[in-house]
Amino acid sequence: MALKVAKRGGVPPFIVMDVMSAAAAREEAGDDVLHLEVGQPSTAAPAGVLAAAAAALKGERLGYTVALGIPPLRRRIARHYRDAYGVEVNEAQVVVTTGSSGGFIIAFAAAFDPGDRVALASPGYPAYRNILTALGCVPVEISTGPNTRFQPTPELLDALAEPIDGLIVASPANPTGTMLTAGELAALATYCADRGIRLISDEIYHGITYGHETATAAGDAHAVTINSFSKYYSMTGWRLGWMVVPPDLVRAVECLTQNLFISAPTLSQIAGVAAFDCGDELDRNVARYAANRRVLLDGLPKLGIDRLAPADGAFYIYADISHLTDDSVGFCRRLLNETGIAATPGVDFDPQRGHRTLRFSFAGATADMEKAVARLGRWLG
Numbered sequence: 616m617a618l619k620v621a622k623r624g625g626v627p628p629f630i631v632m633d634v635m636s637a638a639a640a641r642e643e644a645g646d647d648v649l650h651l652e653v654g655q656p657s658t659a660a661p662a663g664v665l666a667a668a669a670a671a672l673k674g675e676r677l678g679y680t681v682a683l684g685i686p687p688l689r690r691r692i693a694r695h696y697r698d699a700y701g702v703e704v705n706e707a708q709v710v711v712t713t714g715s716s717g718g719f720i721i722a723f724a725a726a727f728d729p730g731d732r733v734a735l736a737s738p739g740y741p742a743y744r745n746i747l748t749a750l751g752c753v754p755v756e757i758s759t760g761p762n763t764r765f766q767p768t769p770e771l772l773d774a775l776a777e778p779i780d781g782l783i784v785a786s787p788a789n790p791t792g793t794m795l796t797a798g799e800l801a802a803l804a805t806y807c808a809d810r811g812i813r814l815i816s817d818e819i820y821h822g823i824t825y826g827h828e829t830a831t832a833a834g835d836a837h838a839v840t841i842n843s844f845s846k847y848y849s850m851t852g853w854r855l856g857w858m859v860v861p862p863d864l865v866r867a868v869e870c871l872t873q874n875l876f877i878s879a880p881t882l883s884q885i886a887g888v889a890a891f892d893c894g895d896e897l898d899r900n901v902a903r904y905a906a907n908r909r910v911l912l913d914g915l916p917k918l919g920i921d922r923l924a925p926a927d928g929a930f931y932i933y934a935d936i937s938h939l940t941d942d943s944v945g946f947c948r949r950l951l952n953e954t955g956i957a958a959t960p961g962v963d964f965d966p967q968r969g970h971r972t973l974r975f976s977f978a979g980a981t982a983d984m985e986k987a988v989a990r991l992g993r994w995l996g
Contacts (some may be wrong), residue, residue, distance in 0.1 A: 626745040630963040634947065638957040649987045651975045652957035654789065654931065656849040658900055660886070661893035664850065668886040677881045682872040684711025684857070685884045691891055692857050702834040708859050710868055711879045711887075715819045715843035715856040719746050721875065722839045722858060725867040726781060726813045727752050733781035733815075736767050738933065738964035738972070740789045740817070755779055758967070765791040765924055765933075766799070769806045782807055784832075785817035787824060787928025790964045790974040794927040797830035804835045814838040819856070822847030823901055824928035825908060833859040844883075846929070847897060848890045853883040904930045907977035907984045914988035915975075918995055930978040933961070937971035939995070947973055954990045 634652045642648050650657075659665070671677065683689065686706075693706040712718035719742065727733060729751030735743050737756040744754035755775060759765045767784060784803060786795040795803070800816070807814040816832035819842055832838040843856035856879075860868050872878070890897075911932050915923065922935035940946040943960035950956050961972030977984055 623749040623751075626748050627741070627966075629741055629745070630944070631959045634951070634957055634959055637948070637951060641951065641955065647955050648951070649954075649956045649983045649990070650979055651977065651983075651987055652959045653978070654929075654976050655845065655851040655978060656900060656930075657979045658849050660850045660853065661848070661890065661896045663889040663893045663896075664848075664853075664886045667889040668882055671882055671885040675881075675885065680878040680881050680884060682869050682876075682878055684709070684879060685881075688857075688884050688888050691888050692859075695891055696831065696833050696859070700829075700831050700833070702831060704833050704859055708862065708865060710858040710860055710865075710872065711884055712841075712856040712858055712872070713876050713879045714845060714854040715817070715841050716742065717854075717876055717879070718841040718843075718856045718858045719743065719815075719817075720750075721868055721871050722815055722841060722860070722864075723747055723750055723752065724871050724875075725860075725864050726815070726839065731780035732777065733783060734767065734772065734775065734779045735783040736765060736785070736788070737967070738765065738790055738961065738969065739783075740785060741963050743783050743817075752781075756967075761924070764793045766793055766795055767803065768799075769802060772806060778810075779812055781813040781815060783815045783817065785820075786830070787820040789820070789929055790931045790933040790959075790961070791924035792926035792929045792931050792933070793924060794824065794827050795830060797828065800830045800832060804832060804838055808835075808837050816840045819843040820846050820929040822897070823904060823930060825905055825926070827927045829928070835861075837861050839864065844887055844890055847901070848887075848893075849897065849900060850883070850887070850890065853886070854880055855883040855887050903981060904977060906981050907979070908932070910981060910984040910988060911975060911977055914985075914992075918988070918992050930976055932975040932977065933964075933972060934975065935972055941970055943970050943973050950991075950994070954994050956987050956990055 638648045689709040693704045696702045696704040732753045734755040833840040840859040844850040924933040947960045959974040961969030
């Protein structure tokens with residue numbers, strides 16, 4: 616008799632990971648790959664982080680920490696909000712997490728019960744809906760487009776057929792790179808507060824913007840703010856993130872963290888304190904991203920790929936390729952096999968319309984972006 620497999624494991628795959636596997640297999644076979652699929656910096660953690668980690672390896676026991684995180688890191692995160700945004704955050708509301716992924720799991724589990732309806736923009740980060748589904752919640756996808764800059768609005772929320780219990784916003788957003796202004800974020804926060812809707816603000820790409828101011832929900836009395844050391848701080852494999860949670864969720868978050876994760880990685884926490892003092896090095900990474908962005912924004916329209924989402928922040932170009940294909944998965948497969956360019960099909964981010972879109976990541980080397988545009992031109996030519 617076959618044993619039961621729980622339904623929660625039946626969530627769709629994160630397709631970009633499948634693309635990464637195919638790209639790795641191509642490299643293993645000796646062929647080159649231009650990595651425009653993966654959403655992570657191509658640079659190592661900054662020197663100050665590496666030095667702090669090396670010192671900790673020599674002198675620290677590296678046992679468990681308290682569930683909410685080591686006090687020096689929580690204090691430093693709270694100070695970051697004062698320095699970067701002028702927002703006062705109580706360190707008691709700062710929670711260190713196992714990457715932003717751990718933060719999403721804990722936040723969703725603490726804020727929502729099975730059956731709760733949680734709205735999110737489509738296109739959007741697929742793990743939101745997949746984690747919600749695994750937890751028994753109901754993702755409510757809001758179809759967005761250029762007219763709202765791919766972001767939810769109070770008007771779109773009013774148009775939903777049934778009430779919602781939560782709203783997830785992301786600014787800068789993955790895959791579109793679009794951002795909410797301070798006024799737009801405040802309007803959504805007020806809308807949610809007035810209706811008893813829990814707002815979750817994904818801010819993991821803060822620090823990676825191109826002439827746009829970033830607004831945080833961390834000062835909001837009801838919102839959950841999630842951030843990460845993976846993107847701006849170039850620490851993806853260190854699995855370190857944080858949340859700012861409202862007082863009514865702190866104990867629930869603490870209990871869930873104790874049971875699900877015990878604590879975030881201790882070495883990463885110690886090293887993470889140093890990350891906030893590495894701004895010069897990290898901003899040089901952002902300058903490279905800006906150069907890469909310009910290569911793609913200038914080059915792709917010349918190849919006929921000119922329907923692009925505004926890449927205000929993060930390191931992605933989200934492109935409408937409906938004039939080239941209605942099968943983005945097959946298109947990206949052929950693109951990798953025939954040119955060595957790895958890109959992510961849009962179905963990861965928009966199950967309904969993503970077969971006509973794809974995402975390019977420009978987190979790599981500028982020379983790779985230039986090669987990709989040239990190869991793509993020859994391939995399409």
